[in-house]
Amino acid sequence: VVLKKIVEGPAEIQLVSDGVFYNPVQEFNRDLSIAVLNVFTEEYIAEKETLIQKKNKENSGNESAEDDTPKVEVNLLEALAATGLRSIRYAKEVPNLTKILANDLSKKAVETMKVNFEHNQVADKVEPSLDDACMLMYKHKHPATRFAAIDLDPYGCPSIFLDAAVQSVQDGGLLLVTATDMAVLAGNSPETCYCKYGAISLKTKCCHEMALRILLQCIESHANRYSRYIVPLLSISADFYIRVFVKVYSGAVHCKKTTSKLGMVYHCKGCDNMTLQLLGGFKPNPTEQRPDQEKAFLPAAPTVGTHCENCNQRHSLGGPVWAAPIHDERFVTSVLERVEGDDTQSLRTRNRIQGVLSMVREELQEVPFYHTLDKMCGRVHVTCMPMLIMRSAILNAGYKVSFSHAAKLSVKSAAPTAFLWDVVRAW
Ligand code: SAM
Structure with missing residues (x-):
């Protein structure tokens, strides 16, 4: 039945x-x-x-060997x-x-x-x-x-x-x-x-x-x-x-190399700022003579304090998290092009896929995490500024900026956090 x-x-x-x-x-x-x-x-x-x-070519020793590649x-x-x-x-x-x-x-x-x-x-x-x-x-x-x-x-x-x-x-x-x-x-x-x-x-x-x-x-x-x-x-x-x-x-x-792809996250309870501290990585160790140990593991020196440098509130600690890129831009582009060129229309959510992947492709891979404009403006008690103005300010200062597909009003940028706060305060 x-x-x-x-x-x-x-x-x-x-x-x-x-x-x-x-x-x-x-x-x-x-x-x-x-x-x-x-x-x-x-x-x-x-x-x-x-x-x-x-x-096959190595085994036969013949560069021009017949191609009998199995499926x-x-x-x-x-x-x-x-x-x-x-x-x-x-x-x-x-x-x-x-x-x-x-x-x-x-x-x-x-x-x-x-x-x-x-x-x-x-x-x-x-x-x-x-x-x-x-x-x-x-x-x-x-x-x-x-x-x-x-x-x-x-x-x-x-x-x-x-x-x-x-x-x-x-x-x-x-x-x-x-x-x-x-x-x-x-x-x-x-x-x-x-x-x-x-x-x-x-x-x-x-x-x-x-x-x-x-x-x-x-x-x-x-x-x-x-x-x-x-x-x-x-x-x-x-x-x-x-x-x-x-x-x-x-x-x-x-x-x-995994330790250099992982990091701990310091999160400020006051201004919601996030700072990533890599666990460590492979760095040349000058005290080491043997060539096989030339690249020894050195733990990352702690650079993040117990308090946030923007608002002096306490940090809480999270992680470890993946700190390396979360997408492969070339692969995402291939998927996007394929979806755009697909005339079979079998994917009912095709428009949504195109929207999400276009955003993903633009995401700044080298910048983990992001700020959200509404939260930043709320924190300094001003009405939410237009995203265009924030993005123009960042670009004018010579930094790259992108959205994150994971949050509306997100601002992903390597610009110093203090600079972003200045832009919000000046609004
Ligand atoms: N992939 C499906 C889809 O796209 O429609 C939905 C999967 S559903 C969320 C999860 C399924 O996992 C259930 O049917 C459940 O019976 C099965 N499941 C739970 N534990 C399992 C296990 N240990 N081994 C195999 N199947 C399991």
């Missing part, structure tokens, strides 16, 4: 039993993931083909698949995916999936699986059985799945991770955030970008345990959740 029918993109889902999860608000999440996967799979295939061709398989695991809607859409809308495994712990969910894979004629490409997501991923941690992409879209916090996920994705493969426990990540429960993500969250105007940076830090720390590291492609805050797309690579030497 079909209880309800849902149409999203080219997929039609029949809900055949109660209690199987479906959230229409996540359509944007699914559309965006399809756009990202289309670009990722294209690039993944090209990278793998180049590697295979190089190896690159691109398999994806949807570890928490519920109705299977996402997997059906991936099968229909990401042609480069060769095989999809759609898993759920719930028998009802897997029964629903089976009906829908047949109904949508994707049963040859999408396989249903009834298993605990972690147990399933652990069975795929050998390099020969890893997935090119793993999608984690749980209720709430994804951290319990990360240990397995970072081990069972291919080198150069993609992790797509959603977190919906925004209250925890946005500073309502910093202790719980530490327990789940290994970082203290803060209640600040930048809480959504901070949530993204906490999640990235958490994935990186899981990856580092297995000499792997992440490269973020796109990190989005939307509605009631965050979603990150990161590539995973292996390399113990690269993992040593």
